[in-house]
Amino acid sequence: MKKTIKVKGITLGEGTPKICVPMVGRTTSQLIEEARLHKTLDLDLVEWRVDHFEQVDDLMQVKEALANIRSVLTDIPLIFTFRSTKEGGEKEISNDHYIELNKEILQTGQVDFIDVELFNEEKDVKTLINFAHSHDVFVIVSNHDFEKTPPKEEIVSRLRSAQDLGGDIPKIAVMPKTNEDVLALLDATNIMYEKYADRPIITISMGQKGAISRVAGFGSALTFGAAKVGSAPGQIAVNELRSMLNLLNQ
Numbered sequence: 001m002k003k004t005i006k007v008k009g010i011t012l013g014e015g016t017p018k019i020c021v022p023m024v025g026r027t028t029s030q031l032i033e034e035a036r037l038h039k040t041l042d043l044d045l046v047e048w049r050v051d052h053f054e055q056v057d058d059l060m061q062v063k064e065a066l067a068n069i070r071s072v073l074t075d076i077p078l079i080f081t082f083r084s085t086k087e088g089g090e091k092e093i094s095n096d097h098y099i100e101l102n103k104e105i106l107q108t109g110q111v112d113f114i115d116v117e118l119f120n121e122e123k124d125v126k127t128l129i130n131f132a133h134s135h136d137v138f139v140i141v142s143n144h145d146f147e148k149t150p151p152k153e154e155i156v157s158r159l160r161s162a163q164d165l166g167g168d169i170p171k172i173a174v175m176p177k178t179n180e181d182v183l184a185l186l187d188a189t190n191i192m193y194e195k196y197a198d199r200p201i202i203t204i205s206m207g208q209k210g211a212i213s214r215v216a217g218f219g220s221a222l223t224f225g226a227a228k229v230g231s232a233p234g235q236i237a238v239n240e241l242r243s244m245l246n247l248l249n250q
């Protein structure tokens with residue numbers, strides 16, 4: 001039996017893939033406006049991509065922005081993500097600040113998940129996972145390649161490493177150049193889901209070519225859709241994404 005993850009009434013790893021919509025505001029007032037918009041959308045989870053936030057270096061400002069977001073999105077599961085530039089994010093911060101930022105946020109009790117990149121020092125990934133678990137927060141252990149799609153064996157191996165490290169949700173997003181690359185991501189998803197995963201996983205083939213992976217499922221528990229501004233190439237508008245998922249899973 002695979003584990004499922006249930007947060008604020010949403011179960012990951014069961015039934016139709018759930019929809020997450022990122023927030024990419026640069027200022028607190030933009031984030032509040034974005035949160036108000038997200039509240040009106042048919043989504044299951046929200047991801048705050050804090051690497052887009054201008055004041056990400058200032059922990060007090062990050063916490064204040066989070067409190068504002070939470071005052072609008074009171075009962076929606078929230079993922080807190082700092083995406084590094086080497087994995088497609090907006091900003092670079094020091095390793096120490098990355099750890100400090102996540103630890104501070106974990107202590108607020110206002111996020112349900114944090115996203116930790118697999119390609120950090122293994123000890124740092126483990127520290128953050130343990131710290132998150134001691135605050136009842138789940139960890140998505142992620143990896144992104146905006147340039148290419150690694151061979152399927154490599155995709156499976158990264159997802160397995162994320163699981164072996166103790167991540168609650170192994171995740172990978174890769175860029176296809178060919179149809180074969182899209183098939184490799186879907187095949188890897190299926191292999192991971194059928195053979196190795198004992199918990200929910202998330203997989204994405206990015207760009208327009210990979211868009212099919214955002215509705216295919218194949219074992220992926222969560223798909224990312226766009227509100228006004230997306231956070232990655234190939235994201236489908238959230239209302240269309242919901243219709244497509246409903247159509248494919250009725």
Ligand SMILES: O=C1C[C@@](O)(C(=O)O)C[C@@H](O)[C@@H]1O
Pocket residue numbers: 022047049081083115142144173204206224225231232233235
């Ligand atoms: O990792 C992911 C997936 C993503 O890159 C996508 O392709 O939809 C979007 C990011 O915001 C998120 O953190």
